[in-house]
Amino acid sequence: MPTPQRRAAARRRVLKSGAIEFGSEAIPCTVRSLSAEGAGIEVNSPLWFPDRFVLAVDGERHECRVVWKKERRVGLVFD
Numbered sequence: 866m867p868t869p870q871r872r873a874a875a876r877r878r879v880l881k882s883g884a885i886e887f888g889s890e891a892i893p894c895t896v897r898s899l900s901a902e903g904a905g906i907e908v909n910s911p912l913w914f915p916d917r918f919v920l921a922v923d924g925e926r927h928e929c930r931v932v933w934k935k936e937r938r939v940g941l942v943f944d
Contacts, residue, residue: 876900883922885914894939896922903929903942917944 876898883906885892892914898905904920904927916931920941933940 876903876905881922883920885918886921886926887915887918890914891921894920896920897938901943903932903940906939906941907937908939909937 877900879896879899881896881899883894883896883904885894885906885908892908892910892912894906894908896904896906899922904922906920908914918929920927920929920943928944929941930944931939932942
């Protein structure tokens with residue numbers, strides 16, 4: 866039996882370059898899924914970053930917060 870979706874909006878799979886921005890820092894990331902409500906990203910380096918930051922992708926900037934982490938994958942919801 867399939868696991869029920871807990872997302873408010875369906876995410877579409879993508880493969881885009883993005884950046885985690887906070888303070889004067891920017892950490893590159895790969896955006897793996899995207900919707901109007903949030904995103905799934907992958908971080909290639911094990912660097913620390915805060916639970917709230919700006920996700921920059923496709924010339925847009927989204928205030929967001931982390932809702933889950935698993936290894937290098939991170940789930941975000943947009944504020």
